[in-house]
Amino acid sequence: MGWIALKMLVGDRAKFLGIVMGLTFAALLITQQGSIFCGLMLRTCGQVNDITGADLWVMDPTVRYIDDVKPMLESNLYRVRGVEGVLWAVPLYKGQARVKISPEVATGRRAAVIEQVILLGLDDSTLIGAPPPYRVLAGNLRDLRLPDAVFVDSERLAKLYPNEDWTQIKKEGKTFYRRFLRRQLEMNDHRAVIVGVCEATRTFQTNPVVYTTYTRAKNYAPQERKILSFVLAGTQPGISPKVIADRIRSQTGLGAHTASDFAWMTINYYARYTGIPINFGITCFLGFLVGTAIAGQTFYNFTIENIKQFGALKAMGVTNVRIVGMILLQAMVVGLLGYGIGVGLAALFGWATQGGELAYFTPWQLLPITAGSIVLICVLSSLLSVQRVIRLEPAIVFR
């Protein structure tokens, strides 16, 4: 009977396409909106992920997320180093700075460029937290120790140098960024020299990221009694970093988290306090509703239009169980098609917007979620048809 069900389904091309399109729409919207949401959320913790090499992040106990910097006394660095199981601990500065590029440098522009940047100060001797070599596009990390040296983030460089000929990137590739080396800028009224360009994950705030050493960052930053933003720590192998984080917490009273825990804290904070998930949730839910409405309505119409044929089949001896099986098979086929096309289109969309402004990330978990939603739509849609056909009296065939 399966092939009969499938021929019936495909036979009415307009309805068949209508159902598949409804499901495709839902799958596309759920996957695509979900991916944009995940991409955005990933950006919020981009800096946590960018700063690699440390097992633990130590911070003021009231810090809730990466941008929630609450400076500590520098003595806390030594307290962390004193905790058993901590192999090493280095300071990390994170703060805002104002970059000014004078008109002569910002070629062809009369006004100076002034931009807020995120300033990261890495431990002077180890440079722990620096971008890995493959993310360095121009210059050498060692040069960070030169006087006034800074690394700037390639993604947001256009904000600092809007009049550069950015179309050249396509032609020149990585070498394009060499032209920025040795350019000067003012960082909170202090001199700074670009010695390198590196990739940095786009942050939620969209500000460019500037790397320098911890000591220099202290010079750039406004004078304050407390200046230590975070302590990055390495732990003894063989002991779970979480155990040592517990130790740090109980012995120093500071907050201590693994990088992935801190990333999740950041995501959760943004998810809870920005309303972004609600917004995306509503869009996904609308996709679900519209998909259900289109697919369910068309599927039901399809059943109703074939009701006499179903009646004839029942008269000829098809049991209810088999009729339900036929309907479920039809629902499964359109469900698979809608899911496949929808997720495919969403992937295509993600691929097309790659490298652009749009945050787009599809975690694998999103696929079963989409699949579950499509299954739910199919079940809801076919339920109406199923109950209609089950209650159908075969005697209607003679009417």
Place this chain on the structure above:
Amino acid sequence: MMVAEEHRAPAAVARPLDEAGVRVAVRIRGLGKHFGTGEQRVQALQGVDWDVFTGQLTMIVGPSGCGKTTLLSVIAGILDGDEGEVSIFGEPLDRMSDRARTRFRTTNIGFVFQQYNLLPALTAAENAAIPLVIAGWRRDQAVRRATEVLASIGMGKKLASLPSQLSGGQMQRVAIARALVHEPRLLVCDEPTAALDHETGQTVMQLLRDAAVRPDRAVIVVTHDNRVFPFGERIAHMDDGRIVRLEEQATSRPNFSDFSPLM
């Protein structure tokens, strides 16, 4: 109509029903059926007693609304009567479970509907194969068998046509092939010619006579079209939910002795 003497219908009457149980296809006793309640109540059948025999074409005729379709539906096992007994080939339909009755229909009953009820997405051969598929045949075998049946009734050239590409008469032929493909012992047809013009209706009735009537099969045709009455050996006249008159007549039935089965 020219008929060989030994095939005259009265010969059937000469045999007492109870003795020759094999010839009785359908036995109905005291069958009643109503629809609706209160003001809306309609007594569609009231105390029908009747026997239908194999080897002949039986007609149920009468004015519209007299209960013909209702009676046929109960006989076909797709509608329950309120009271009375109905047995088909000795099997008590009224006492069967739903599942048993559905299974019984699958193997024993062929249906022909006024509106053909072919599946629009299936070809003629596939439509005719449906009862075999329901009975569990493989698709290719079922379609092959259906193809033979269609060819035997002159539809060999339309095997791959969709219903939308067929005329009314051709669709009804496909429906007849579908009703016969699984060799049921009982064929029920509700107004098979009502949607056809006179000439096509005659052809379809002739086809039903030639292809469907067999010694071991009963064929029941409901109609209110008196132009097709001559095709039936036995005619049950209904009125107001009752069979009011039984008529037997000679027809140009096929000679079973040299009947080469189509099936």
